Amino acid sequence: MxxxxxxxxxxxxxxxxxxxxxxxxxxxxxxxxxxxxxxxxxxxxxxxxxxxxxxxxxxxxxxxxxxxxxxxxxxxxxxxxxxxxxxxxxxxxxxxxxxxxxxxxxxxxxxxxxxxxxxxxxxxxxxxxxxxxxxxxxxRNFTPAYKALKSDLVSGAYGEIQKVVVHYTKGIIHNGSHAMDLLIDWFGVPDDLRVLSAKVDYKVTDPTVDALLMFDAMPVYFLGFNENDYSIFELHVYTETSILSLTESGQILRIRKVKDKSTASGHKELERLSDQNMGLDMxxxxxxxxxxxxxxxxxxxxDGKRALAGLKITHQLAEMGMKRIECES
The missing domain is CATH 3.40.50.720 (NAD(P)-binding Rossmann-like Domain)
Incomplete structure (x- = not known):
C-alpha cells in the first residue's frame, strides 16, 4: 500500500x-x-x-x-x-x-x-x-543495530546469558524505564522484583532504586547513581563468552570476548573488539x-503492551523504593 x-x-x-x-x-x-x-x-x-x-x-x-x-x-x-x-x-x-x-x-x-x-x-x-x-x-528498540543485538542475544550467539547490570540516574520511572523496555523486549516480563536500596535524586515519587529482577533464572541488577553527581545510562550483558556493554547512553556497543588462546597459566582473558555505533542518531x-x-x-x-508492562513494573519498583526510604528515615 x-x-x-x-x-x-x-x-x-x-x-x-x-x-x-x-x-x-x-x-x-x-x-x-x-x-x-x-x-x-x-x-x-x-x-x-x-x-x-x-x-x-x-x-x-x-x-x-x-x-x-x-x-x-x-x-x-x-x-x-x-x-x-x-x-x-x-x-x-x-x-x-x-x-x-x-x-x-x-x-x-x-x-x-x-x-x-x-x-x-x-x-x-x-x-x-x-x-x-x-x-x-x-x-532504541527501533534501530537496526538494536534489533540485531536482540537477535544475537536471543539466539545464543554469545552463549548463555549469566546476568545483566544496568547503571542509571534520575528515577526508575523517568530513566530506568528505557532499560526496562529493552529488557522486556529481549527477555519478557520479570517474575520477581526486589528493591535493595533507594535514594531521591529526581522526584520523591520516582526514587532511583538499586534492584534485583529475575527473568526466569537470569538476574538483572539495576544500580542507581545520583544525578547530582553525574548522569549515566549503561547496560552490561555478561555471557559465558563475552561482555557486551551499551555505553554513552546506549550510543555505543562495546564487546569484549574471550580470547581463543588461554594464558600460559591457563587463565582465559577478554579482548576488546571494535566498538559499534548503535544508530541512535537516526x-x-x-x-x-x-x-x-x-x-x-x-x-x-x-499495540503499546510492552510499554504498559514496563510502566507497571517501574511504578511497582518506585513504590517499593518509597516505602524503603520511609522505613529508613
Whole structure:
C-alpha cells in the first residue's frame, strides 16, 4: 500500500522540534525533523496551549495550520497520524481523544503512556480492538543495530546469558524505564522484583532504586547513581563468552570476548573488539518508519503492551523504593 499520510503534533517543546532547531547533519532528534525527512508523511498541523510557541514551531517547520485546542485540530484536520509530545500528565487524555477520532490510524506517543498504570490497560486494549497503532517512543528498540543485538542475544550467539547490570540516574520511572523496555523486549516480563536500596535524586515519587529482577533464572541488577553527581545510562550483558556493554547512553556497543588462546597459566582473558555505533542518531526516523509500516501494512501491530508492562513494573519498583526510604528515615 503506497500513499501519503497526514500527521499532526501535540505539544511544541524540545522533543517535538526544539532539539533540531539548529539541525546537525546526519542527526534526527525530533518528531518534526523525522516527519520532514520522511517521504511517506506530511506534517499538516500543530497544537499547543501556548499559541506563540505553536506559531514559532509552525514557522520553523513550515506547518500550515496552528491550533491552541487539540480537539479542534483533530476534528478539522482529521489526521492519519498523531504525535503526542505534550507534558506527561496530558498523555492519557490525548490518547483518548485520538482513540475517539475515526481518521487516526496511528499514535506516536512520548513516554509514559500515563503518570499512573491504572486505567492504561483498558486504553491499550481499546487501541488494539480499534486496530489503531500505538507506538511509545522508546527509540532504541527501533534501530537496526538494536534489533540485531536482540537477535544475537536471543539466539545464543554469545552463549548463555549469566546476568545483566544496568547503571542509571534520575528515577526508575523517568530513566530506568528505557532499560526496562529493552529488557522486556529481549527477555519478557520479570517474575520477581526486589528493591535493595533507594535514594531521591529526581522526584520523591520516582526514587532511583538499586534492584534485583529475575527473568526466569537470569538476574538483572539495576544500580542507581545520583544525578547530582553525574548522569549515566549503561547496560552490561555478561555471557559465558563475552561482555557486551551499551555505553554513552546506549550510543555505543562495546564487546569484549574471550580470547581463543588461554594464558600460559591457563587463565582465559577478554579482548576488546571494535566498538559499534548503535544508530541512535537516526532512531527517531527509525521509529517513525516503524509506525508508518505498521499503519500501512498491518503486518505487525504495534499495540503499546510492552510499554504498559514496563510502566507497571517501574511504578511497582518506585513504590517499593518509597516505602524503603520511609522505613529508613
Amino acid at each position: 503506497s500513499y501519503q499520510l497526514s500527521a499532526v503534533v501535540i505539544g511544541c517543546g524540545f522533543v517535538a522540534g526544539g532539539y533540531d532547531q539548529e539541525p546537525i547533519p546526519g542527526v534526527i532528534q525530533t518528531h518534526a525533523m523525522a516527519y520532514q525527512t520522511s517521504s511517506d508523511v506530511t506534517l499538516m498541523a500543530v497544537a499547543d496551549a501556548d499559541s506563540k510557541k505553536a506559531e514559532s514551531f509552525a514557522k520553523r517547520w513550515d506547518v500550515a495550520e496552528v491550533y491552541d485546542d487539540v480537539q479542534e485540530m483533530l476534528t478539522v484536520v482529521q489526521p492519519d497520524l498523531v504525535s503526542i509530545c505534550s507534558p506527561d500528565e496530558t498523555h492519557e487524555d490525548y490518547l483518548r481523544l485520538c482513540l475517539a477520532t475515526p481518521s487516526v490510524m496511528g499514535v506516536w506517543c512520548e513516554k509514559p503512556l500515563s503518570l499512573l498504570p491504572k486505567g492504561c490497560e483498558a486504553l491499550v486494549e481499546a487501541f488494539q480492538k480499534a486496530g489503531k497503532v500505538l507506538l511509545v517512543n522508546f527509540q 532512531a527517531m526516523l527509525d521509529a517513525l518508519n516503524s509506525l508508518v509500516d505498521a499503519v500501512k501494512d498491518r503486518g505487525s501491530l504495534v
